[in-house]
Amino acid sequence: MREFSANLGFLWTDRPLPDAIRAAKAAGFAAVECHFPYDTPAAETRAALLETGLRMMTLNTRPGGTGDFGLLALKDREAEARAAIDEAFAYALATDTRAVHLMAGKHGDDATYHANLAYACDSAPPGMTLLIEAINRWHVPDYHLNTTAQAVDTLKTLNRPNLKLMFDCYHVGRTEPEVFNDVDTLRPLIGHIQIAAVPDRSAPDHGSVDYVTLLPRLNWPGPIGAEYKPNGPTDASLDWLPRLSAC
Ligand SMILES: O=C(O)C(=O)[C@@H](O)CO
Numbered sequence: 001m002r003e004f005s006a007n008l009g010f011l012w013t014d015r016p017l018p019d020a021i022r023a024a025k026a027a028g029f030a031a032v033e034c035h036f037p038y039d040t041p042a043a044e045t046r047a048a049l050l051e052t053g054l055r056m057m058t059l060n061t062r063p064g065g066t067g068d069f070g071l072l073a074l075k076d077r078e079a080e081a082r083a084a085i086d087e088a089f090a091y092a093l094a095t096d097t098r099a100v101h102l103m104a105g106k107h108g109d110d111a112t113y114h115a116n117l118a119y120a121c122d123s124a125p126p127g128m129t130l131l132i133e134a135i136n137r138w139h140v141p142d143y144h145l146n147t148t149a150q151a152v153d154t155l156k157t158l159n160r161p162n163l164k165l166m167f168d169c170y171h172v173g174r175t176e177p178e179v180f181n182d183v184d185t186l187r188p189l190i191g192h193i194q195i196a197a198v199p200d201r202s203a204p205d206h207g208s209v210d211y212v213t214l215l216p217r218l219n220w221p222g223p224i225g226a227e228y229k230p231n232g233p234t235d236a237s238l239d240w241l242p243r244l245s246a247c
């Protein structure tokens with residue numbers, strides 16, 4: 001039985017994070033993940049996770065100011081980037097979150113990005129996975145990583161055991177579907193997988209990526225992130241869950 005992680009950055013956004021965690025449990029998710037949990041005290045998030053028995057898979061470093069979409073690659077913003085990294089690690093430790101997505105930002109440069117990634121790798125708590133994600137250029141133009149090849153080059157340059165690829169099938173499907181042919185090569189680099197319909201980013205039950213075929217090929221042992229934007233109430237968008245759980 002395949003397991004899924006409800007991305008609470010997009011699902012049940014009409015309620016506070018602890019209640020969204022409870023809703024994910026009631027809907028049958030095996031785990032949760034979020035984007036920016038920082039407005040919710042970590043103790044409240046932790047309590048909801050303990051109450052439901054769900055694990056938090058990932059959270060993101062703060063995105064920075066309006067339009068930044070992350071800080072790690074931004075020149076002359078190192079202090080802000082490292083404060084965001086420290087904050088994310090503290091929140092993740094307090095909530096037993098498995099992985100932190102280190103958001104690169106727009107109009108970055110590789111020297112700054114690599115130095116901040118190295119700082120994160122050196123200071124990460126033992127056992128925590130760090131993730132970088134290629135965000136397709138239609139979704140976030142000028143993001144520092146728009147392709148899987150750029151992300152893989154970064155991983156190979158840094159060559160750190162705790163730094164992995166967030167493989168988001170939505171972004172891959174939008175601009176580089178041929179990358180799905182390379183999943184066997186990529187698998188050792190992957191730290192987490194996310195899905196959504198391509199190209200509209202709604203529930204993963206239609207569109208140009210057929211998850212009934214792709215998920216068995218990906219053969220991912222952990223919960224897969226359901227990072228999609230429902231067309232209406234989240235509870236009315238979940239027909240895909242039993243179908244993809246069984247495929
Ligand atoms: O947009 C995505 O895709 C993500 O995974 C986010 O973490 C970025 O906010």
Ligand SMILES: [Mg+2]
Pocket residue numbers: 133168194227
């Ligand atoms: Mg994603």
